Amino acid sequence: MIAIIDYNAGNLKSVEKALKYLGEESVITRDFREIEKADKVILPGVGAFGDAMEQLKKYELDKVIHEIVACKKPFLGICLGLQLLFEGSDESSGVEGLHVLDGRILRIPDQPGLKIPHIGWNSLHLQNSGRLFEGVSSAYGDSPYVYFVHSYYLKAADEQIVKATTEYSTTIHASVEKDNVFACQFHPEKSGETGLMILNNFAKL
Numbered sequence: 001m002i003a004i005i006d007y008n009a010g011n012l013k014s015v016e017k018a019l020k021y022l023g024e025e026s027v028i029t030r031d032f033r034e035i036e037k038a039d040k041v042i043l044p045g046v047g048a049f050g051d052a053m054e055q056l057k058k059y060e061l062d063k064v065i066h067e068i069v070a071c072k073k074p075f076l077g078i079c080l081g082l083q084l085l086f087e088g089s090d091e092s093s094g095v096e097g098l099h100v101l102d103g104r105i106l107r108i109p110d111q112p113g114l115k116i117p118h119i120g121w122n123s124l125h126l127q128n129s130g131r132l133f134e135g136v137s138s139a140y141g142d143s144p145y146v147y148f149v150h151s152y153y154l155k156a157a158d159e160q161i162v163k164a165t166t167e168y169s170t171t172i173h174a175s176v177e178k179d180n181v182f183a184c185q186f187h188p189e190k191s192g193e194t195g196l197m198i199l200n201n202f203a204k205l
Contacts, residue, residue, distance in 0.1 A: 053092070
């Protein structure tokens with residue numbers, strides 16, 4: 001069973017649908033007991049960093065997330081779910097993130113000809129042998145394409161945890177992994193066969 005954390009941040013049903021396609025049982029919930037008894041946990045999300053942290057704290061989901069991480073259960077953050085795992089974001093000055101991992105969320109720099117938010121398909125550069133990407137290169141090449149929707153990006157403090165980057169005005173840390181914690185700035189559930197392979201790799205951990 002995979003628990004998908006519900007904190008009113010959207011993008012839950014598409015994750016649930018992708019997992020169902022893979023034959024994985026999942027539940028959308030904010031119930032502590034359901035989250036704690038799940039084999040794996042996903043924190044999806046779209047929207048503003050500050051609003052999301054407010055919702056997590058309102059339902060005390062910040063506490064259960066730290067518990068899940070501490071007990072070494074596989075945990076995946078997607079899009080805003082990745083950003084919330086870090087220290088804070090330029091989007092919401094003064095709001096502290098979950099700080100599960102070290103790094104900051106910065107605004108994508110303006111560049112002529114590039115629109116912000118960054119919406120669409122971009123290729124990844126895979127590095128540091130990420131477990132989420134096992135078999136991806138052999139199936140989809142060394143620069144697989146995935147789908148992004150974001151205006152802010154991660155700059156991780158430790159580049160060894162970065163398993164994929166992409167270029168859009170700057171170098172974006174697109175996926176990270178440390179111990180049992182995984183996160184993607186892109187949306188694997190909207191990234192076709194490549195994304196399904198990534199989600200399947202997480203489900204099989």
